[in-house]
Amino acid sequence: MDTQVWIEFLKQNWLVIAIGLVVLFIVLNVVRTVVKWALAVLIIAGLLIYSGISLDKIGEVVSTVKDETVDTIKTEAMNMMMKEAKEAKYTSNEDGTYTVKAPNLELVGSSTSREVEVSFRGVPVGKWDINDTIQGFINDARNNAGSK
Template sequence: MDTQVWLEFLKQNWLVIAIGLIVLLIVVNLVKTVVKWLLVVLIVGGLLIYSGISLDQINDVVSTVKNETVDTVKSEVMNLMMKEAQDAKYTSNGDGTYTVKAPNLELNGSSGSGEVKVTFRGVPVGTWDINDTIQSYIGQARTNSTTGS
């Protein structure tokens, strides 16, 4: 969000925000337990609704941040795949599935499937479609496992 938009909003609505904060402080100091927090949520929600920020806009921002984060992690994992390809080892599990392990990455898939489950430093990062980079990584891991290096 643009800081200029927030500054303009604060300039236009400073009185309503000040009144809301004063009411919020009074509620926090006088009312106890669950009722207090319910009133706090209602006041903050009212200020958000008054400000013109809708839940759809908040959802859009959260979705955008999530997508950008996933894309960044995927890019980093792909770069790491290229760097760790020489250390990757391919293991056939005997039931039609396979595992490719490297120091920071683990891929689990099944033969003939177009997807693999990717784990980065012990944290699952999702199921990805097999692209050229992943296919090359799996091929290098097979080569490493058969040559014994």
């Protein structure tokens, strides 16, 4: 989301936002419990509706941020694979799966599948299709295990 858009929005609607915040603080200080929070939600919803921000736009922004975050994590994990390939350890499991562990990465896959489950710094980041980078990482890990 562009910060310039938010700055322009705040410049154009600063008075309404200020009045809304003052009313919100008065309501939060004067009214009790459930009614207080119901009024607070109504005031915030009113400000959002007045500002022209719809739930669809909020959903689009959340979706865009999520996609950008996943892409960033995937790029970082791919870069980490190239850096840590020499330290990766390949383990073949009895059930036909394999595990590749490096200091910041862990891949779990099956010899019959073209996907691996990837964990980056201990956080699962999903199933990824095996591309050239991932296959190279797996091959390097196999070679590391064989050379020791």
